[in-house]
Amino acid sequence: MxxxxxxxxxxxxxxxxxxxxxxxxxxxxxxxxxxxxxxxxxxxxxxxxxxxGYKQEFRREFSVWTSFGVSFSVLGLLPSIATTLWYGLGYSGTAGMTWGWIVAMIGIQCVAQSMAELASSMPTSGGLYYAAAVLAPDGWGPLCSWITGWSNWIGQVTGAPSVDFGCAQMILAAASILHPDYVPQSWHTFLLTVSLLIIHGAISSMPTKYIAHFNSVSTWLNMSILLIVVILIPAATTNANPRFNSSADVWGVITNGTEWPNGIAVLMSFISVIWTMSGYDAPFHLSEECSNAAVASPRAIVMTAEVGGVLGFILNLVISYTVTDIEAVLTSPLGQPFVAYCLQVLTVEAALAVTALTIVCSFMMGQGCMVAASRVTYAYARDGVFPLSGPIWSKVNKTTLTPVNAVWMNTSIGILLMLLIFAGPLAIGAIFSIGAIGAYVAFTLPVTLRTFVVGNRFRPGPWNLGRFSYASGVVATSFTLLMMPILCFPTVNGPDLNAQSMNYTCLVWGGPMFLAMVWWFVDAHKWFKGPRxxxxxxxxxxxxxxxxxxxxxxxxxxxxxxxxxxxxxx
Structure with a gap:
């Protein structure tokens, strides 16, 4: 007894x-x-x-500044904007990059602020996945956690492949500059991207102390190189008569690169902003390793979103005021608009220097994305989210003490995603909007539950929005609901829409989510009860x-x- x-x-x-x-x-x-x-x-x-509901298992060695450093590194402003320049500049021109960034940041800042409030109230590494389970109405926690987890994982698992794809494009574009007769082919991009994924998989499988050193260097490099590029381009531009574009052209002229009305084109250009600003959730996942987490973690989230928003806007301004021929940048045989832009406004030597610095940042960012994704995969596998979770994906390697199986699961999925390269630029481009939708659905679902379901019964943490909490939640939810269909729009419509011009986001993101929901209703609802x-x-x-x-x-x-x-x- x-x-x-x-x-x-x-x-x-x-x-x-x-x-x-x-x-x-x-x-x-x-x-x-x-x-x-x-x-x-x-x-x-x-x-x-x-x-x-969790015991302390990690040493709390992160502070608000180091948490901010990790999330800012994952944000990777320079390589992110460079990789997605085709969307910002190509869909709506300079006016879309300036006004579009400002308008999009209103919604994004509300998402970040509301997420920070959740992080203060529930500072656990389960993050949004955990928050959705806690905030859902009785009986609905497992389903809300399931949706949040799968959407977040899809966004995470596409992070490293999309960054490495952009990095490969820049490397091949730099090779084209050095060897003018060389024209990158699709299979070149595929093989180089796969090589980068394998390298990042190998680094992410190493013991934690080596990964930590790598990411510390990455943080400082990303910050330093971004500042160097922001200063270098306007100072060294070869433009003359005029040296910079007029404000009337930069702010007032929409160069619509789609077949939709100007307003829709500007909204479509938000993919660049959303994909760039999708790494500020990292402090939430690091909260169990952070001292004074209920205050430090939300502050790091807000700092990342605000500093990233301001510096990203400055970089967009630099590009908007110096670009001279948008059409030439977008149709360059180099296959990488940012490199083509650098050649347009700088000397060859300076353009190569900026490209090389961006490649370094991109490589470091890809590594950060791979590490973050592998830890999320491991955490979800530990709760039985994936098939074969117990015997395979949730195992920790006894030698490195890292989730090696989860790393190579993500690497393998990333390699398979790269096959979209052979379906055309619009097909492979879907990995950017997939990451954007996946991340923001996961970011916003717990915020929506907190705003419209829990209401005044929510117990805020020491960092909170006070009377502005409800308004922030409403804007965050509305912004995500608006952008979900917009990010699935193809650039053309009517008779011009075909298999080559289709936006595959609805298929590549919607397909796995549909299968996950079918799995839920057929079987998973019987055994998945949310975070353990x-x-x-x-x-x-x-x-x-x-x-x-x-x-x-x-x-x-x-x-x-x-x-x-x-x-x-x-």
Whole structure:
């Protein structure tokens, strides 16, 4: 028979709960119903994490600045804008790049601010996937978590392939400059991109300390090179009479590269902004490794979004005021608009220097994306999201202590995605809008639940938006709902629309999401209950009642462990 707890034991547990309840977090445990099993005094960070259902397993060595550094590195402003220049400049010209960036940033900043509020209330590495499970109405947590997790994973798994594809394009374009007779072919781009993916897979499989050193260097390189390029291009431009474009042309002329009305063309150009600004969720996933996470993590999210927004806008201004022939940039045989732009406004030597610096940033960014995606894949596999999750994808390599199987799962999927290169530029271009849609659906679903479902019952953390929370959530939700269909629009319509000009986003993102939903309704709803919590606790009845010790949570989070949904139900 299980031992009976004494009143002193229960009072001790209730004190723990009072300590936890004093922390501004949205706990899955109800005060007076659960006692936490602990053998030491918990600091504030650990108490918050325990309230969320997790024991402290990582060393908290990140700060607001280092978390910001990692997320800014994943943001990769210079290579991101360089890779997606075809969308910003090609769909709506310089006016789209200037006004478009400003308008898009209103929605993006609201998404980031609302996400930061969630990170303060639920500072756990499960991030949005966890938040969706907690904020959903009773009985709906697993489904909301399932949708958020799959959409986030699709956005994550396309990150490294899209960055490496852009990096390969720039490398081949630089080769074309050095060897004018060389014309890059599709299979050249494919093989080079695959090589980059394999290299990044190998680096991501190394022990954590080596990956950390690599990403530290990446952070400083991305920041330094961006500032160098922003200063170098306007200072060294070879344009003359005039040296810079007039403000009337930059801000007032829409060069519509689509067959849609100007307003739709500007909205379509948002893909460049959205894809570029989709890495600021990293501090959320790092919160269990961050000191004072309930404040530092949301601040890092906001800093990344705001600093990235400002510096990205400055780079767009530089391009808009110096580009002289948009058509020539977009139709250059180099196959990479940013490199063609650099050649147009700089000397060959300076253009090669800027291209080389951008390639370095792109390589580093691709590595950061691969690491982030592999950790998300591992976390989801640990909860049984994928087929063969237990025996294969959730395994940690005993030598490197990293999720090597998850790394190579993502690498293999990335290589398969690169086959879209042979279907034409619009087909491979879908990986950018896939990443944008996947990320922002995952970013916004928990925000929508918090805004329209939970409402005033939400317990904000120490960093919160106060009375502006609802307005921010409304704008964030509206922005994502507007952009989801827009990002699926092809550039042409009517008789010009065919297999070569189709936008494959609706297929490449919608297809896996459709299959995931079919899987859910056919089978997954029977066994998937959302994120598994692993803190050891005792299930008690009301405070001060003498009750026998109940079931313990699994220490390992295995198939016998409880989930957030089950805790809520209990």
């Amino acid at each position: 299980a031992p009976v707890e004494t009143k002193e034991d229960i009072d001790h547990h209730n004190l723990d709960l009072e300590k936890i309840a004093s922390k501004q977090v949205t706990s899955v445990f109800n005060p007076g119903e659960y006692g936490i099993v602990d053998d030491h005094d918990m600091n504030d960070d650990e108490a918050r994490l325990v309230a969320l 919590v692993n803190v050891e606790h005792k299930m008690l009845q009301k405070a001060n009642d003498l009750v026998p010790t109940g079931t313990h949570f699994s220490d390992t989070g295995d198939s016998n462990g409880h989930t957030v949904a089950e805790v809520k139900e209990e």
